[in-house]
Amino acid sequence: MSPASVFVCLSLTLLSDYPVIRVKPDHSGVVTDGVKHSMNPFCEIAVEEAVKLKEKKFIKEVVAVSCGPTQVTETIRTALAMGCDRGIHVEVSGKDYEAMGPLQIAKIFAALAKKEEASLVILGKQAIDDDCNQTGQMTAALLDWPQGTFASEVTIDGEKVKVVREIDGGLETIKISMPAVLTADLRLNTPRYATLPNIMKAKKKKIANMKPADLGVDMVSRVEVLRVDEPPTRLAGVKVETVDDLVAKLKANGTI
Amino acid sequence: FINTYEKSTFLVSQRFQSTLVVAEHNNDKLTPIMLSAITAAKKLGGDVSCLVAGTDCATVAQEVSKVLGVKTVLIAQNDAYKGSLTEELTPLILATQKQFNFTHICAGASAFGKVRVSAKLDVAPISDIIEIKSPDTFVRTIYARNALSTVKCNDNVKVFTVRGTSFEPTEVDGGSATSEEVAASASAVMSEWLEATLTKSDCPELTSAKVVVSGGRGLKNGENFKLLYDLADKINAAGKWLLWMLDMMQVGQTGKIVAPELYIAVGISGAIQHLSGMKTIVAINKDPEAPIFQVVD
Numbered sequence: 001m002s003p004a005s006v007f008v009c010l011s012l013t014l015l016s017d018y019p020v021i022r023v024k025p026d027h028s029g030v031v032t033d034g035v036k037h038s039m040n041p042f043c044e045i046a047v048e049e050a051v052k053l054k055e056k057k058f059i060k061e062v063v064a065v066s067c068g069p070t071q072v073t074e075t076i077r078t079a080l081a082m083g084c085d086r087g088i089h090v091e092v093s094g095k096d097y098e099a100m101g102p103l104q105i106a107k108i109f110a111a112l113a114k115k116e117e118a119s120l121v122i123l124g125k126q127a128i129d130d131d132c133n134q135t136g137q138m139t140a141a142l143l144d145w146p147q148g149t150f151a152s153e154v155t156i157d158g159e160k161v162k163v164v165r166e167i168d169g170g171l172e173t174i175k176i177s178m179p180a181v182l183t184a185d186l187r188l189n190t191p192r193y194a195t196l197p198n199i200m201k202a203k204k205k206k207i208a209n210m211k212p213a214d215l216g217v218d219m220v221s222r223v224e225v226l227r228v229d230e231p232p233t234r235l236a237g238v239k240v241e242t243v244d245d246l247v248a249k250l251k252a253n254g255t256i
Numbered sequence: 257f258i259n260t261y262e263k264s265t266f267l268v269s270q271r272f273q274s275t276l277v278v279a280e281h282n283n284d285k286l287t288p289i290m291l292s293a294i295t296a297a298k299k300l301g302g303d304v305s306c307l308v309a310g311t312d313c314a315t316v317a318q319e320v321s322k323v324l325g326v327k328t329v330l331i332a333q334n335d336a337y338k339g340s341l342t343e344e345l346t347p348l349i350l351a352t353q354k355q356f357n358f359t360h361i362c363a364g365a366s367a368f369g370k371v372r373v374s375a376k377l378d379v380a381p382i383s384d385i386i387e388i389k390s391p392d393t394f395v396r397t398i399y400a401r402n403a404l405s406t407v408k409c410n411d412n413v414k415v416f417t418v419r420g421t422s423f424e425p426t427e428v429d430g431g432s433a434t435s436e437e438v439a440a441s442a443s444a445v446m447s448e449w450l451e452a453t454l455t456k457s458d459c460p461e462l463t464s465a466k467v468v469v470s471g472g473r474g475l476k477n478g479e480n481f482k483l484l485y486d487l488a489d490k491i492n493a494a495g496k497w498l499l500w501m502l503d504m505m506q507v508g509q510t511g512k513i514v515a516p517e518l519y520i521a522v523g524i525s526g527a528i529q530h531l532s533g534m535k536t537i538v539a540i541n542k543d544p545e546a547p548i549f550q551v552v553d
Contacts, residue, residue: 138372
């Protein structure tokens with residue numbers, strides 16, 4: 001029996017152009033106005049994996065889901081162009097969006113997965129903005145489903161999923177029952193570029209709209225960001241010409 | 257005389273501060289990051305207890321009881337904990353929390369992290385902290401270490417994970433903790449641990465290496481990597497580690513967090529994000545305009 005639907009949960013983040021990250025002068029956050037946003041790279045990998053599973057006929061339907069303001073629909077469209085069947089946009093904006101953290105997002109994704117009876121939920125392992133690496137695990141906990149995090153290889157084997165995970169020191173293989181939550185790591189796959197015909201097709205695919213309240217999710221966050229700072233800057237360096245010079249300098253410095 | 261702030265916190269937090277550190281180990285030794293997690297726990301003030309769960313805990317429990325500052329070692333031994341599956345450990349941690357009512361729960365920030373517990377407690381975890389400002393305020397990095405965020409957690413129990421390189425490891429000496437058995441909870445039976453393929457090497461673990469030499473695209477082929485070996489040999493540092501870095505993101509924003517004493521980047525043009533935390537950085541590159549030179553010593 002092949003699983004009915006796979007949910008891919010997407011996150012919209014700043015385009016990964018790190019030298020451009022600037023802290024706001026009042027230290028309340030990072031400047032996001034005027035900075036290009038796009039789908040979180042790990043989420044792209046998650047979408048690719050879901051679409052591949054569908055192409056291999058392991059699953060019937062891939063649903064792309066994301067929470068946030070209107071901009072987020074563009075991310076969902078990209079996922080649809082990559083091969084997802086339909087999308088769901090959970091609208092969160094303004095103050096709620098600013099306070100929204102992984103716990104609130106996990107609650108939304110969990111409520112949706114339950115409502116739509118998903119068999120698999122795939123996410124990127126972390127968002128490149130807050131680097132939390134939490135949403136996948138928390139979604140699994142709220143659903144009380146097993147999790148396969150940092151997945152670098154996923155194989156569906158009947159009612160179970162075999163996941164090879166990246167851990168410190170190497171790889172680990174586990175077998176988990178479905179329904180389950182997976183988070184994609186860098187080496188899981190290489191995401192495809194959406195082709196023009198698919199982008200056109202994506203325009204016709206459905207994106208449903210809903211609010212967290214429709215899912216019974218309470219968006220209150222008990223974590224507040226007090227301030228954001230730049231990391232301490234390093235002092236300028238010295239150039240040397242040869243390896244022997246380098247070794248001598250390091251010895252003088254007391255480094256070796 | 258107690259000023260108003262202290263008085264109100266005294267009234268509000270009648271329960272004593274106590275931290276549970278969830279131990280990561282391989283039935284033989286604690287992983288190095290754990291000693292840093294314990295340091296962080298101690299910084300909070302209050303009692304520190306350490307939970308050791310596994311299939312064969314005696315050796316690790318012994319080691320933990322010697323760590324300076326740990327008050328109690330809680331031991332849960334059961335076959336269900338093979339592979340330290342988070343689905344199995346979570347009910348155990350929840351039961352332990354129910355029994356002892358800790359104010360803080362922490363672990364090292366690694367693939368073993370304890371985020372699942374946090375969701376079950378309906379608490380937002382604070383991941384990968386680099387500094388503790390007070391029992392409810394922590395500092396962590398965002399945007400791949402390009403910015404620092406100071407967050408305050410108002411939950412009843414704070415769950416956080418600790419970046420190992422930001423806290424000095426505690427001594428495994430001078431401690432005399434008491435041990436207590438904790439009942440293992442029923443198996444969740446939803447996942448099965450099959451095997452682990454650990455990369456074998458003579459070099460110690462990357463995240464605790466003192467010297468890291470890495471090669472990037474500038475090296476172009478395998479022969480040039482031999483030069484890296486020679487360089488590392490010349491430097492002859494204890495605990496050196498050689499790392500192939502053709503895949504920049506792996507050590508960069510998402511992968512291992514390395515903070516060696518000395519980091520040598522050969523043929524790597526930039527990728528600024530993985531450089532913070534390293535004491536001395538050296539870059540070797542044909543291109544004098546490469547961005548990496550802006551941040552080296």
